[in-house]
Amino acid sequence: MTDTTAATDPIRLHKQLHRIWRTPPGFGRLSAVNHTIVGRRFIITAFVFFGIGGILAMLIRAQLATPRSAFLGPEIYNQVFTMHGTVMMFLFAIPLFEGLAMYLLPKMLGARDMAFPRLSAYGYWCYLFGGSILIIGLVLGLAPDGGWFMYTPLSSRTYTPGINADIWLIGITFVEISALAAAIEIIATIFKTRAPGMSLDKMPLFAWYMLVTAFMMLFGFPPLIVGSILLEIERAFDLPFFDPARGGDPLLWQHLFWLFGHPEVYIIFLPAAGVMSTLLPVFARREIIGYIWIVVSIVAMAFLSFGLWVHHMFTVGIPHLALAFFSAASTAVAFPTAVQFFAWIGTLATGRPQLKLPMLFLLGFFFVFAMGGLTGVMLAIVPFNWQVHDTHFVVAHLHYVLVGGFIFPMLAAAYYWLPHFTGRAPRLSLGITAFWLIFIGFNLTFLIMHLTGLLGMPRRIYTYDDAAGWEWLNLVSSIGSFVMAIGFALFTVDIVLQVTMGKRARRNPWGAKTLEWATAMPPPAYNFASLPSVTSRTPLTDARGIAVDLARGQGYLGFVREGRLETLGVEITSGRLEQVIRLPNSTHIPLYTALVTAVFFVGVLLKFYLVAVIGFVATIAMLLMWTRGWGDRADRGLMPVGQGEEAPPHTEVTGAPSNWAMTLALFANGTAYASLAFGMLFLWVVAPNWPPPVLLDPGLLASALAVAGLAAAAFAAMRSVAPAVLAKAPQRELWLAVAAAGNGAALAGFIMLMMAVPDPTRHAYLAATFVLLAYVALHAALGVVFAGYGIVRSRAGYVSAMRSLDLRIGAQWHRYTAGIGLIALLLIHGLPRVMGS
Amino acid sequence: MSTLDTAGPAAASIATLWWVMLIGATLIFLFVMALLALVFIRPGIGRGTPASWWLVGGGLAFPAVVLTPLLIYALWAGERLFPTGDPAVAQVDVVARQWEWNFTYRNAAGAPVQSSNTLHIQAGQPVQLNITSADVIHSFWVPRLAGKIDAIPGHVTVLQLKADAPGLYRGICAEFCGTAHLEMQFALQAHAAEDFNAVLGGLPPAAAPDVNAPRGRP
Structure with a gap:
């Protein structure tokens, strides 16, 4: 029943929408998938971890306040500083902006939810569970203690025999699932679920920043995940990737870690810069200058950031020419940074700036981040880096960058959007006092820490004697840090007061021009009763009454169709209306999936590998269950969307968000695979103790079986989505069966090859070969499952010539598996020949 | 321990670099902050400047x-600052391990001798250190003389340094290397030319090559 008459009765429309979009109360809250709720949970959880990380920081400063302090011994101190860095980076900064993006993006883009609400919820649970593993480790005194970048061989089994390092590797990898999920979801959401008419060049800058950030996460996290998996394999099964005595190399870890770790800095900075570019024009009371310049500089920053990781490794003995290249690349980041900096100052200079509370925090950003940027240029200068690398100078620099470039903008964001979250405005102005305490405390702590470093104090030492002249510097830093802590406590009090006792806020209190302020405050689960059509970058000034019109149901989709949750999808660049996207309602399945995923990770952590296998299989089964009963059993064709326009459902178009999700997931997967292949070639070229004592003799029969299987699977998958085949159920199911069989044959071939590898613990070459083959074997095995599941979906009536989404997603997987399989075969056949000659 | 209280040419050159950068950075910082203050003290001050002035001038030029x-x-x-590779420069092999430093030299007779946790060099003469590690990554650093370089198992890294005058200089491991990271300090003793050979002559002969030390690859 399509109820297109509801537009005449807004109250009834809101009630209908509320009924289908709401999250149940009580335990039903665990089933929340809505972006407003999940985003809020990410933000609150991140701030809880910020509190934990902050307490750890206080312990560090208490220990270092006086020389020869007996407060913490080295065992505890090493855990404390490792966890401080780990918590702040992985459990605070990244999840905080993920939560903010989840909460804001659909509202800013004029949509009702993120593209994959259940994935948001699953990501949240993975984050919570993975983070909890680390915190439990800390409470039990088993926290990782090798520094937050976990350098091998210190983190290898020989030198860290306990469970501490495993807790880091397993906990962080678990949390990274949520980062990858968020990356995929943010890109798909920004690409597809915008209001009609919002072409890319009309998109709010915050969305541009998040789009680029998400792409960086997609390519930045896989090297870290691969590194972590390899290190865990080395620790658990003795496969020597990082052991120089057996052809491994500790530098491989550093490359993989910083290949992630440097982009990570920009991954944290860009969302905060997005907040700057969003808030600043509001307080300058004019549009931002240089919109296109800013977009170009964000993209430039992303590219550059992947070319600079070696500047964390200037002291590992790399030739000067290479150092000069990375030094120049590092300083080149100053250009896109300066473009944004001056675009912001220019906007203020040409506008009518108002010094409201969020603006005060933005000014804090300018002061602190400018200094962090300048010391960053200094550190990019190779000879200077040799002196201050691994000293407190670097500690000071990175806090200027991260606190300036992330925390100040995020505190501004908190005050700016809090009325939106709660519908409440502040009664007191504790925020100003909090700002000055944080600002003064911060500079007191870290400004003189530059000098501490120049006077020779290395980082990560748990105490010092009074011969070096560092006492007063450290004491001042410690006093400053406690001032800062009081400031953060006051900030927390202020926020709690505003949330609980604030007065009713009026709509759009800052006079902003972005769409999120067109919702009610606090927003309903569905954001907009009907969706806007966008014609400019400042939708709220174009049509003053837009919020009321939308609430009255006078935009798109101002009705409920058959109790389905719907939002609109657009063509990526033009923002032309393309599809009606159906979204899922509250469900516990993401929670259950995360729980069985936790079984896998805890199984690996405690070395109960049978339990881990059960957890893995259960996770895959659960993920397949997400689609159960989901989809249409009949073609729908064009459906009315209001405003006299029509669009097909997302299951019947080529550019469905889930099709994009698979493409993006395969990009990330391909990056992981490339990191693995890079690792193998890196060891061959650089590591000591090569060539290996034995070479693999890959059997021709097994290789032929693998090639034939991969080719058959890829070809069959392609045929299964050909229009002529799709139309006939028996034909498409036959081709799917061929794809399953092909993957099965490839799996057999790769297992035979793996069995031919002589003892992979003997040498890194054998270990890398084994893992490369296992990687492809796993993909072939999943290929069998996916092709089989395609048959199930087809039999259940979810597939037709028009509704081919399921099979196209599967076909992407089979083609990809064939690709990585052939590369693996080339490597394992080619490398022994090159080395043998 | 101060990198600014220099006692050798490498550290001195870097300290000069630091002062130059500090002055430049301070001027830039003050300029930007003044601009920002002006924007609030005299609102609308930049209304006459076109956007491209900010973007091209500030962002690129x-x-x-x-x-x-x-x-x-x-x-x-x-x-x-890079090692010259001059064969006339004296060479010392440095092996770091948890948690000590081992130094191997050739004495006047050409026989290998060694010392632990104190590195003897001749003042006024450059010395090339060939550094590796027997276990985890460490980092060799004598702040008053030169920048640091990592000691990495399986690799040999090279650092050339010179002390201008005789004296005792403190060195420290700069890469976190485990529980006793802090204790991994050493002394660098620079001797006058006339004393140096006697000092080396008094060192014990080096033990047989360490079987645990991995083969290095530069």
Whole structure:
């Protein structure tokens, strides 16, 4: 029943929408998938971890306040500083902006939810569970203690025999699932679920920043995940990737870690810069200058950031020419940074700036981040880096960058959007006092820490004697840090007061021009009763009454169709209306999936590998269950969307968000695979103790079986989505069966090859070969499952010539598996020949 | 321990670099902050300036003018700090392990001798250190003489340094290397030319090559 008459009765429309979009109360809250709720949970959880990380920081400063302090011994101190860095980076900064993006993006883009609400919820649970593993480790005194970048061989089994390092590797990898999920979801959401008419060049800058950030996460996290998996394999099964005595190399870890770790800095900075570019024009009371310049500089920053990781490794003995290249690349980041900096100052200079509370925090950003940027240029200068690398100078620099470039903008964001979250405005102005305490405390702590470093104090030492002249510097830093802590406590009090006792806020209190302020405050689960059509970058000034019109149901989709949750999808660049996207309602399945995923990770952590296998299989089964009963059993064709326009459902178009999700997931997967292949070639070229004592003799029969299987699977998958085949159920199911069989044959071939590898613990070459083959074997095995599941979906009536989404997603997987399989075969056949000659 | 209280040419060159960069950075910082203050003290002050002035002038020209000479200067300074590879330069093999430093030299008779946690060099003469590690990554650093370089198992890294005058200089491991990281300190004793051979002559002969030390690859 399509109820297109509801537009005449807004109250009834809101009630209908509320009924289908709401999250149940009580335990039903665990089933929340809505972006407003999940985003809020990410933000609150991140701030809880910020509190934990902050307490750890206080312990560090208490220990270092006086020389020869007996407060913490080295065992505890090493855990404390490792966890401080780990918590702040992985459990605070990244999840905080993920939560903010989840909460804001659909509202800013004029949509009702993120593209994959259940994935948001699953990501949240993975984050919570993975983070909890680390915190439990800390409470039990088993926290990782090798520094937050976990350098091998210190983190290898020989030198860290306990469970501490495993807790880091397993906990962080678990949390990274949520980062990858968020990356995929943010890109798909920004690409597809915008209001009609919002072409890319009309998109709010915050969305541009998040789009680029998400792409960086997609390519930045896989090297870290691969590194972590390899290190865990080395620790658990003795496969020597990082052991120089057996052809491994500790530098491989550093490359993989910083290949992630440097982009990570920009991954944290860009969302905060997005907040700057969003808030600043509001307080300058004019549009931002240089919109296109800013977009170009964000993209430039992303590219550059992947070319600079070696500047964390200037002291590992790399030739000067290479150092000069990375030094120049590092300083080149100053250009896109300066473009944004001056675009912001220019906007203020040409506008009518108002010094409201969020603006005060933005000014804090300018002061602190400018200094962090300048010391960053200094550190990019190779000879200077040799002196201050691994000293407190670097500690000071990175806090200027991260606190300036992330925390100040995020505190501004908190005050700016809090009325939106709660519908409440502040009664007191504790925020100003909090700002000055944080600002003064911060500079007191870290400004003189530059000098501490120049006077020779290395980082990560748990105490010092009074011969070096560092006492007063450290004491001042410690006093400053406690001032800062009081400031953060006051900030927390202020926020709690505003949330609980604030007065009713009026709509759009800052006079902003972005769409999120067109919702009610606090927003309903569905954001907009009907969706806007966008014609400019400042939708709220174009049509003053837009919020009321939308609430009255006078935009798109101002009705409920058959109790389905719907939002609109657009063509990526033009923002032309393309599809009606159906979204899922509250469900516990993401929670259950995360729980069985936790079984896998805890199984690996405690070395109960049978339990881990059960957890893995259960996770895959659960993920397949997400689609159960989901989809249409009949073609729908064009459906009315209001405003006299029509669009097909997302299951019947080529550019469905889930099709994009698979493409993006395969990009990330391909990056992981490339990191693995890079690792193998890196060891061959650089590591000591090569060539290996034995070479693999890959059997021709097994290789032929693998090639034939991969080719058959890829070809069959392609045929299964050909229009002529799709139309006939028996034909498409036959081709799917061929794809399953092909993957099965490839799996057999790769297992035979793996069995031919002589003892992979003997040498890194054998270990890398084994893992490369296992990687492809796993993909072939999943290929069998996916092709089989395609048959199930087809039999259940979810597939037709028009509704081919399921099979196209599967076909992407089979083609990809064939690709990585052939590369693996080339490597394992080619490398022994090159080395043998 | 201060990198600014220099006692050798490498550290001195880097300290000069630091003072140059500090002055430049301070001027830039003050300029930007003054601009920002002006914007609030005199609202609308920039209304006459076109957007491109901010973007091209501030975003492109400004960093180009500052960074190009800095990079050229740093490249030139860095090149002079790299080991010369001159065979006449005295060589010392340095092996770091948890948690001590081992130094192996050739004495006047050409026989290998060694010392632990104290490195003896001749003042006024450059010395080339060939550094590796027997276990985890460490980092060799004598702040008053030169920058640091990592000691990495399986690799040999090279550092050339010189002390201008005889004296005792403190060294420390700069890469976190486990529980007793802090204790991994050492002394660098620079001797006058006339004493140096006697000092080396008094050192015990080096043990047989360490079987645990992995084969190095530079």
